[in-house]
Amino acid sequence: MATILETRGIEYAYADGTRALSNVSLTIEEGRKIALVGPNGAGKSTLMLMFNGILRPDAGEVLFRNERLDYDSRSLRKVRQRVGMVFQNSDDQLFAPTVYQDVAFGPVNLSFPPEKVKRYVGYALQYVGLSGYERRPP
Numbered sequence: 598m599a600t601i602l603e604t605r606g607i608e609y610a611y612a613d614g615t616r617a618l619s620n621v622s623l624t625i626e627e628g629r630k631i632a633l634v635g636p637n638g639a640g641k642s643t644l645m646l647m648f649n650g651i652l653r654p655d656a657g658e659v660l661f662r663n664e665r666l667d668y669d670s671r672s673l674r675k676v677r678q679r680v681g682m683v684f685q686n687s688d689d690q691l692f693a694p695t696v697y698q699d700v701a702f703g704p705v706n707l708s709f710p711p712e713k714v715k716r717y718v719g720y721a722l723q724y725v726g727l728s729g730y731e732r733r734p735p
């Protein structure tokens with residue numbers, strides 16, 4: 598089976614010196630559903646944030662489809678079109694005043710034309726059974 602995500606010997610410490618990841622190597626194959634389990638503070642979220650370059654390891658490397666992540670803006674933009682992220686805290690994820698604007702945030706930032714944005718928002722909402730909630734107030 599094809600490898601979709603891989604890390605090799607990742608090390609990471611936050612700015613305050615907290616060592617969050619130490620020598621983490623893993624391989625995730627295409628089509629698998631993986632649960633990453635561990636106690637609070639084990640480093641699960643930190644590791645996830647490596648997968649599309651939100652965090653950059655101090656040492657080691659991250660690969661998406663066997664290609665090493667680069668951290669220039671063009672490479673990051675490319676990988677982020679393929680590797681999506683749902684943040685642990687929903688307030689970090691949902692911030693627009695309407696459902697439509699929230700779902701449109703990604704496509705708008707990819708510079709899709711308005712018609713395409715509309716179409717993709719339509720697909721996404723239909724996919725999760727939320728069609729009709731586009732502009733409904735809270």
Ligand SMILES: Nc1ncnc2c1ncn2[C@@H]1O[C@H](COP(=O)(O)OP(=O)(O)OP(=O)(O)O)[C@@H](O)[C@H]1O
Pocket residue numbers: 611612613615616617635636637638639640641642643644685
């Ligand atoms: N922004 C930050 N600054 C400093 N230390 C941090 C920061 N975020 C996380 N940490 C620390 O890094 C370590 C790993 O945290 P992380 O959030 O990755 O764990 P987690 O496995 O996702 O935990 P949880 O189950 O609570 O979500 C912990 O010691 C945590 O306190």
Ligand SMILES: [Mg+2]
Pocket residue numbers: 641642643685
């Ligand atoms: Mg977490």
